[in-house]
Amino acid sequence: MxxxxxxxxxxxxxxILVPFFYKGLRSIHTGWFVLILPILxxxxxxxxxxxxxxxxxxxxxxxxxxxxxxxxxxxxxGLGLLFALLITGIGSLVVLYSxxxxxxxxxxxxxxxxxxxxxxxxxxxxxxxxxxITLYMFWELTSISSFLLIAYxxxxxxxxxxxxxxxxxxxxxxxxxxGGILLLSIMGDTFSIRELVSQAGELNGHPLFLLAxxxxxxxxxxxxxxxxxxxxxPDAMEAPTPVSAYLHSATMVKAGIYLVARxxxxxxxxxxxxxxxxxxxIFTMFWGSFNAVKQTDLKGILAFSTVxxxxxxxxxxxxxxxxxHFDSLNDNIYIAxxxxxxxxxxxxxxxxxxxxxxxxxxxxxxxTRDIRKLGGLLSFMPITFTIAVIGAFSMAGLPPFNGFLxxxxxxxxxxxxxxxxxLNLQTWGLLFPVLxxxxxxxxxxxxxxxxxxxxxxxxxxxxxxxxxxxAPIGMLISPIILAALVILFGLFPNLLSYTLIQxxxxxxxxxxxxxxxxxxxxxxxxxxxxxxxxxxxxVVAVGILMYVxxxxxxxxxxxxxxxxxxxxxxxxxxxxAERGSYTLTKAYMNGFIRTYLVYIFVFFIGILxxxxxxxxxxxxxxxxxxPIGVYEIVLVIIIAAGIFTILFAKSRLTSIIALGAxxxxxxxxxxxxxxxxxxxxxxxxxxxxxxxxxxxxxxxxKLNRHEERMGFKLGNVxxxxxxxxxxxxxxxxxxxxxxxxxxxxxxxANTYKEAAGKxxxxxxxxxxxxxxxxxxxxxxxxxxxxxxxxxKLRLAKKGEEADEN
Amino acid sequence: MKTxxxxxxxxxxxxxxxxxxxxxxxxxxxxxxxGGGFVGGLMTSGAIVLLLLAFDIKTVAKGxxxxxxxxxxxxxxFAIGTAAGSLIFNVPFFTHVFGDVYLPLxxxxxxxxxxxxxxGVYLVVIGVTMTIIQTIGESE
Numbered sequence: 006m007x008x009x010x011x012x013x014x015x016x017x018x019x020x021i022l023v024p025f026f027y028k029g030l031r032s033i034h035t036g037w038f039v040l041i042l043p044i045l046x047x048x049x050x051x052x053x054x055x056x057x058x059x060x061x062x063x064x065x066x067x068x069x070x071x072x073x074x075x076x077x078x079x080x081x082x083g084l085g086l087l088f089a090l091l092i093t094g095i096g097s098l099v100v101l102y103s104x105x106x107x108x109x110x111x112x113x114x115x116x117x118x119x120x121x122x123x124x125x126x127x128x129x130x131x132x133x134x135x136x137x138i139t140l141y142m143f144w145e146l147t148s149i150s151s152f153l154l155i156a157y158x159x160x161x162x163x164x165x166x167x168x169x170x171x172x173x174x175x176x177x178x179x180x181x182x183x184g185g186i187l188l189l190s191i192m193g194d195t196f197s198i199r200e201l202v203s204q205a206g207e208l209n210g211h212p213l214f215l216l217a218x219x220x221x222x223x224x225x226x227x228x229x230x231x232x233x234x235x236x237x238x239p240d241a242m243e244a245p246t247p248v249s250a251y252l253h254s255a256t257m258v259k260a261g262i263y264l265v266a267r268x269x270x271x272x273x274x275x276x277x278x279x280x281x282x283x284x285x286x287i288f289t290m291f292w293g294s295f296n297a298v299k300q301t302d303l304k305g306i307l308a309f310s311t312v313x314x315x316x317x318x319x320x321x322x323x324x325x326x327x328x329x330h331f332d333s334l335n336d337n338i339y340i341a342x343x344x345x346x347x348x349x350x351x352x353x354x355x356x357x358x359x360x361x362x363x364x365x366x367x368x369x370x371x372x373t374r375d376i377r378k379l380g381g382l383l384s385f386m387p388i389t390f391t392i393a394v395i396g397a398f399s400m401a402g403l404p405p406f407n408g409f410l411x412x413x414x415x416x417x418x419x420x421x422x423x424x425x426x427x428l429n430l431q432t433w434g435l436l437f438p439v440l441x442x443x444x445x446x447x448x449x450x451x452x453x454x455x456x457x458x459x460x461x462x463x464x465x466x467x468x469x470x471x472x473x474x475x476a477p478i479g480m481l482i483s484p485i486i487l488a489a490l491v492i493l494f495g496l497f498p499n500l501l502s503y504t505l506i507q508x509x510x511x512x513x514x515x516x517x518x519x520x521x522x523x524x525x526x527x528x529x530x531x532x533x534x535x536x537x538x539x540x541x542x543x544v545v546a547v548g549i550l551m552y553v554x555x556x557x558x559x560x561x562x563x564x565x566x567x568x569x570x571x572x573x574x575x576x577x578x579x580x581x582a583e584r585g586s587y588t589l590t591k592a593y594m595n596g597f598i599r600t601y602l603v604y605i606f607v608f609f610i611g612i613l614x615x616x617x618x619x620x621x622x623x624x625x626x627x628x629x630x631x632p633i634g635v636y637e638i639v640l641v642i643i644i645a646a647g648i649f650t651i652l653f654a655k656s657r658l659t660s661i662i663a664l665g666a667x668x669x670x671x672x673x674x675x676x677x678x679x680x681x682x683x684x685x686x687x688x689x690x691x692x693x694x695x696x697x698x699x700x701x702x703x704x705x706x707k708l709n710r711h712e713e714r715m716g717f718k719l720g721n722v723x724x725x726x727x728x729x730x731x732x733x734x735x736x737x738x739x740x741x742x743x744x745x746x747x748x749x750x751x752x753x754a755n756t757y758k759e760a761a762g763k764x765x766x767x768x769x770x771x772x773x774x775x776x777x778x779x780x781x782x783x784x785x786x787x788x789x790x791x792x793x794x795x796x797k798l799r800l801a802k803k804g805e806e807a808d809e810n
Numbered sequence: 811m812k813t814x815x816x817x818x819x820x821x822x823x824x825x826x827x828x829x830x831x832x833x834x835x836x837x838x839x840x841x842x843x844x845g846g847g848f849v850g851g852l853m854t855s856g857a858i859v860l861l862l863l864a865f866d867i868k869t870v871a872k873g874x875x876x877x878x879x880x881x882x883x884x885x886x887x888f889a890i891g892t893a894a895g896s897l898i899f900n901v902p903f904f905t906h907v908f909g910d911v912y913l914p915l916x917x918x919x920x921x922x923x924x925x926x927x928x929x930g931v932y933l934v935v936i937g938v939t940m941t942i943i944q945t946i947g948e949s950e
Binding site (some may be wrong): 069522766770 | 836840843844846852853856858860863879882883885886889891900901902903904906908917920922927931934935936937939941942946
């Protein structure tokens, strides 16, 4: 395990320590301890820049489960490093911000930071794994930590709703993605992304190729909140604002974009990829910004804005796929789209992060995020206002901020698609620049709403819970840093060109970059009077006009019927699924253990008896049998006597004791057959289970044999005799059919040599079959906690009923 | 109903320690002789159950102020920690090491990481058994 692996795992290790910091050092905000880690990691990952800027990569690997071909290969190239820097950089700022946002007296900080660190580690794992299975594992872990963070204030109903929604949608996508990954590994016979990339040509013609493509895109689209899966993101805004800034705008939702970018070399040549990624992306971009305008919650605006911006980046990656249809870098203008995607990814993280923090400040200092209640805050919060202007103007695409540069490049990418005469672009290609332009107008409008509805206009102190004032300096540091970056990248974009953007873009289209070569990255403010510039001017002009007349046309939104939205579809289908499974389960689960046992046993007899019958498996081989001794006969008689006692016992206590006697006698059999481990275990288990029976004695109903009908008894007889007969026949047959050599010899030979143990049973348990034991004790633990939960729940309910009466 | 179980209570106090000692012996003997974490854990729980039968849950809970649910977690942590610990040494998940180490008092002792794993099993078994028995017993 290398330092790189340790860096990926360090957030998990830190998460273990968090509760101790929280309990032991209550007087210091736990966030200060946590803050150290992302800063260290950020500086560590900065150290990789000199390597990746020459399109080199660092690879460290160790065997995780070698027998299944699963290796944990940590792989740092331009793309992975860009994301790692985002995760740790924004992570540091968010942790710093959260120290002032979450009070150490009232909030359960230990939960918060454990979840946050869990997420950080998982996200680093996603972007730095070369093995698709490890990537998938970390991917699902990000969904789980996101679920936990959204439900951080779990006593709020909306939080739980939002958490569940995001979980269902992203895990649905994750499972589809797992399917896609497995198909890829079937096609390419490897889980390594780079090995798959090297076989991209052969994979393209494979019959499973299209299915794998769609499944993987489902994963990416659900995670990155693309249409029609975006509905979880606005509800995820119930999370604390630092979380929204971190997970739901800067990092986690970009995991889908990462996946699309990472797998572009495999899929992008396909025209399906171009059309699905490009079209869904551009439509999401339009739809998100269109819906953002009608929001009244500041976080709602930002949520839809994030959906829209993610669509923008996605559409650029789709458009960039066109680049692969050309062989060389010369005159390959479609590279520009890829470069724009990477650049906008960075810009979005900076300006959206700062805007989320601004919303957090407003919420924190006024007690509301509703733009109908806010207004005139400019005189109270001048610094916050400045940050908001910088962030929102960058988002709207105004110079001199970085958003202007990437928005221009976005227009370029969309316009260039018009020149393409492949992929049927002649017919539908015009939609791309048109939707991009319309979407940008709405982006402009909601950016203006964000700033001016909050900070200018009439101050309404009666609607605010608190008297507004400027935030403490600690809360301002992080958004100020981000806003400074917005300006810095806006004025000097070429700081990033060959350090971060070029290596990341080169990793997306590796086939076009010869060793030692670099992609051309030119970012400049002034290209002359171009269509892009005209489009931007158009956006500003129409945007201002529409913003001024906002009150006149905002009513148009109410024309959409509320019942046909995607949210309503989600709610009704969830409700229907719950009702349906409830009715179905109710149909056969009647609450009597006896009935369930009947199901199990009848099925058991049926399937085993049937198989034995059809496979002609029933053979009796009487050779090679040991002689039956006196002890065995005596024990069998005792067992039979015990069983008959149970059958005819009048009281339950007698049955329990007789059952115990049967169990003890069985363990005597183990003694005779020289299996001391089994005998010991059986003895102790019998003891404990008899004790358990005695403990729940009170709860069991009185044994009443008189009311049992004849048919009931007959059914019992048939089933019990059936089970006994099938088991007996099966044991005899399995003894008679020796299809394989016994594996006992392997253990006899290796127990001492390999594992230095003399007790074979124990060595098998803890060493040779250690995995089995590990999973068994996990199941045992789940069962134990389950029983605890069930019984406590029932008691709690009883208590409530008693209170009501 | 007041019952007189002086005999049961007095003997179980003594027998309890004998059983516990035997359980610990079983646990340590596991690698070379019959025994191991599972049986050891069960037998330890058996000893505690004996106390439960002789006294009542409250008295026993006072004697062992342990939250058995946490014991489950600690046990799982031991088991997974032992398995995952091998990764730090650049060997596949679940690789055990063993060797003879000189310990003061014990002399030359053979140590095996499998025992740490078994300790996890031991704790989980006690935790689960006691959680189940205690919750069912308490719900009366």
